Amino acid sequence: MPSFRHDIIILGGGLAGGLCALSLARERPDLDVLLIEPAERIGGNHLWSFFGSDIAAQDKALVEQLVAHRWPSYDVSFSAHDRHIRQPYHTIASERLDEAVRAVLPPDRILRATAVAVTPNEVELDDRSKLAATAVLDTRGLGGSAALHSGWQKFVGQLLRIPAGHEVERPIVMDATVDQSDGYRFVYCLPFSATEIFVEDTYYSDTPDLDRSLLSGRIAAYARSRGWEVEHVEREETGVLPVVTGGAFNEFWPAEDQVARGGVRGGFFHPLTSYSLPDAVRFASWLGRGAPLDERLGPATRRRAASHWAKGRFDRMLARMLFRAALPAERYKVLERFYRLPTSLIERFYAGQSTAWDRVRILAGKPPVPINRAVRAMLENK
Structure with missing residues (x-):
């Protein structure tokens, strides 16, 4: 039996777990927080970007120290139109998350280990040792995915070194040409300096299989099409993220499961874009500013997750339109049309804060997909 009891154990040192640790250290520094992560580095090897409007004013201090790059605006490009959007855009580097967490947690409160069994108050590790806590929070990535109906967003991103320069002044959030x-x-570009640019090839697919060599080849071809002579690749990351079209919340997170969840483990991400950063920040702020860190934490996080699931019904319907109403070669038309809408609507959509009027505007007019397929996708009640 464990002889020592922590105030809270956080399982998983990704974006969600790292932000929760930072929030607790900032708002409730008296607590004994233990973070368990099997990888060598908190945050792994990732870049997370966000729009300026995604983060509430009272939460910006939580992420400000993590921002490695920032720009005052960004571009999108489709075959039918280009658009320059005057909205601040920021990128967080996993290296900064690692540094920030290690600065607030003592070395003995970051444990490199793997959890094999979890209860609301106890964690068993792969060496059969057990750790006790007043509360346990699981942020280890998506669980219960069999209960979700989804397509997939897959990507490979590379940081390219181009000695002659790339001449890209601001982020290209979507180049769907x-x-x-x-x-x-689409191709996603982040200019980190005059000679360094992060290029990510992303596509929406019906299957989760990732062909890394195919996407790497696409990035090389894109660089050639821009006239860039790449000296070398400085970093690379990959991802396979769910684009949720439906499912059953009570199967994803059964009521009898009392272990608290955060991050994508609890379904806190945008169903259509797979975008999790705004929800991760909101959750971490809530955790630090008043969440019950005892046996009530599990039910409290499940209630937040259920509310988030209900709120995402419209976005799941849009995801069904993308995957089931649009033919694969014409799926881009859904996003092309979306990027003709007002900037404020686009901002609220990505932040997961769409209004009822926003939803009317998104659906108004002739759909960019076959009408009969669009109607069937809309009427599915999942």
Whole structure:
């Protein structure tokens, strides 16, 4: 039996777990917080970007120290139109998350280990040792995915070194002028300096299989099409994220499961974009500013997750339109049309704060997909 009891154990040192640790250290520094992460580095090897409007004013201090790059605006590009959007855009580097967490947690409160069994108050590790806590929070990534109906967003991103320069002044959040024959695809570009640019090839697919070599080849081809001579690749990351079209919340998170969840483990992400940062920040702020850190934490996080699931019904319907109403080669038309809408609506959509009027505006007019397929996708009650 464990002889020592922590105030809270956080399982998983990704974005959600790291932000929770930072929030607790900031708002409730008297607590004994233990973070368990099997990887060597908190946050792994990732870049997370967000729009300026995604983070509430009272939460900006939580992420400010993590921002590695920032720009005053960004671009999107489709075959039918280009658009420059005057909205601040920021990128967080996992290296900064690692540094920030290690600065607030003592070395013995960051444990490199793997949890094999979890209860609301106890964690068993793979060496059979057990750790006790007043509360346990599980942020280890998506669980219960069999209960979700989804397509997939898949990507490979590379930081390219281009000695002659790339001449990209601001982020290109979506360049969808690339080939669309396999489904909605776009290239994402972040200019970190005059000679460094992060290029990510992303596409929406019906299957989760990731062909890393294929996407790496696409990035090389894109660089050639821009006239860039790449000296070398400085970093690379990959991802396969769910685009949720439906499912059953009570199967994803059964009522009898009393272990608290955060991050994508609890379903706290945007169903259509797979975007989790705004929800991770909101959750971490809530945790630090008043969440019950005892046996009530599990039910409290499940209630937040159920509310988030209900709120995402419209976005799941849009995801069904993308995957089931649009033919693969024409899926881009859904996003192309979306980016003709007002900037304020786009901002609220990405932040997961769409209003009822926003939803009317998104659906108004002739749909960019076959009408009969659009109606069937809309009427599915999942």
